[in-house]
Amino acid sequence: MWQYAYKYLKQFEKIDGPKAYPIVGNYFLIKDPKKNVAIFDDFPRKYGKTTKLFVGMHAALVTTDVKLLEVVMTSPNLINKTNDYIMLFNRWLGDGLLISSGEKWRAHRKILTPAFHYKILEDFIDVFESRGKFLIDNLLKASSEDCVNVHKLFSLYTLDVICDSAMGTSVNVQCNPDHKYMDAIETMCDIASTRLVNPIYISEWMYKYTNLYKTEIKALETITSFSLGIIEKRRQFLESRHSDDVNDYDEFGKRRKMTFMDILLKSTINGNPLTNEEIREEVDTFLFEGHDTTSAAISFTCYNLSKNPEVQKLVYEEVCQVLPPDRAVTITDVQNLKYLEMVIKESLRLYPSVALYGRVVDKEFVYNGIKLPKNLRIGVNLYSLHRDPDEFPDPEKFNPLRFTADEQSKRHPLAYIPFSAGHRNCIGQKFAMLELKSAIAKVIQNFELLPVPGYTPQLTSKVTLTSDNGICVKLKPRSTHEKL
Structure with missing residues (x-):
């Protein structure tokens, strides 16, 4: 196997990179997720825009080269995710959109694309608003503290939102932060980040003899039984209605909104309906991808605003001007928060929710x-790509005006890709942006x-980019006069 890797050392001799060792490759350099953000950010300065790296005995190139990214993002031969995704998530997410490939x-x-149609997204504004009220209550309770780790509170909010949106089911974790489903999801994410850097856990046959594997199986039982129970209940409900219109009324007489699960339940492939397990994989994929990534984005945006x-001040003035004080907020209102959108984009430039992701040739x-x-x-x-001084002069400065139409036209289109790009771009990016704008507008209102004196985020790249010491701000409640 090392000879196999050595072949690529010869083949890539024109590409610079850190020294690799037999069997372990560059493991000792990248084993600590708390240091990886800084290590990878140093690669372009040390080795150029494309760096060769060995993960164990597997060859890899790590790049910020927009010309290479043109190939990576557009080639039909580069749509598959790396084996890391499969190793970490296949028991949980199976063949969901995140890790499936080929025709499946x-x-x-194709089935799920309509789930993000404007008319369906319009319905979710009510979810953002109703869940946002619980968020503000929880933030208000925490506002007496000098340092508030808002990431934890935003994680509860985004999980509530995605459960309502994906499954049409209220989990209410904001009122019950110790909910066993929430705990199980956090456990699965922690296990994934631990396995990614530990050679004992990377080996599947060795991993199955560890206590961590037993913990994973227990968490999976909680997640899958919860999801499958909701799916079966919803399937039976739809069948009992004998209706092709899922936008009718639920058993409590309330108008039912179209959810991601409804679309999956009513879809067929070659005339055959999806199984409950196939639906579970996709729903759980939405929960995973739409939960922690979004909460990290909201948190880092609030940190940058602090x-x-x-x-x-400009965001607050826009929110006061655009959002109506005397009626329900609509999707058009949220879309009209143009400056806030630039602020979010600039925050995602500096702190992309996923710092590094991979493709396989x-x-x-x-x-x-x-x-x-x-x-x-x-x-x-991605973290370093977004800080490339060739594309973003004075890259460490927080400047939302980088995202005016004129400024964006001056950059390579792949210099900024927080939601990926090409064939495997994030299917839920419009949903995510609406949720981000809605939540942050509520917070600023x-x-x-x-800022918290002396506080700086200790960035760590696990499954998502987060901070080992929380993402913290000081919350000063606005007076009633200010809110008017």
């Missing part, structure tokens, strides 16, 4: 005179965000 991925992507009061191709062989891993170093 294409068929399910550090940039002049920007926060399905068919050999040549790039820049170098053969990139089948099974080669290509990692997109009700609180002035202040």
Whole structure:
């Protein structure tokens, strides 16, 4: 196997990278997720925009080269995720959109695309608003503290939102933060980040003899039984109605909104309905992808606003001007928060929800005179890509005006890709942006965000980019006069 890797060392001799060792490759360099963000961010300065790396005995290229990204994001031979995704999530997410490939991925992507149609997204504004009220209550309770880890509270909010949206079911974790379903999801995410960097846990046959594996199986039982129970209940309900219109009324007489699960329940592939297990995989994928990534984005945006009061003032003025005080908020209102959207985009530039993600080469191709062989891993170093001074002058400065139409036109279109791009771009990015704007607008309406003296996030790249010491701000409730 090392000879196999060594072949690529020879093949990539024109590409620089850190020294690799037999068997372990660069394991000792990248084993600590608390240091990985800084280590990977140093790669472009040390080795150039494309760095060669060995994860164990598997060759990889880590890149911020927009020309290479043009190939990675658009090639039909580069749509598959790396084996890391399968290793970490296959028992939980199965063949859901995140890790499926080939015809199954294409068929399910086609089925799910209508779930993000404007008319369906319009219905979710009510969910954002109703769940947002609980969020503000929880933030108000915490506002007496000098340092509030808002990430934890936003995680509860986003899980409530995605459960309502994906399954049409209220979990109410904001009122019950110790909910066993919430605990199980957190456990699965922690296990994934632990396995990713530990060679004992990476080996599947060794992993199955560990206590961590037993913990995973127990958490999976909680998650799958919860999801399958809701799916079966909803399937029976729809069948009892004998109706093709799922936008009717539920058993309590309330108008039922179309959910992601409803679309899956009513869909067929080659004339056959999806099984409960196939639906569970997709629903759980939505819960996983739409929960922690969104809460991290909201949290880092609030942190950036606390550090940039002049920007926060402009956001507050826009929110007061655009959002109506005397009627329900609509999707058009949220979309009209144009400056807030630029603020969110700038925050996602500095703190993308996923700092590094990978693709695997399905068919050999040549790039820049170098053969990139089948099974080669290509990692997109998003954190560093978004800080490339060639595309973003003074990259550490928080400046939302980078995202005016004029400024965006000056950059390469792949210089900024927080929701990925090409064939496997994030299917839920419009949903996510609406949720982000709705939540942050509510926070700014009700609180002035202040920096915590001496606090700096200790960035760590686990499954998502987060902070080992929380994402913290000081919350100063606005007076009634200010809210008017």
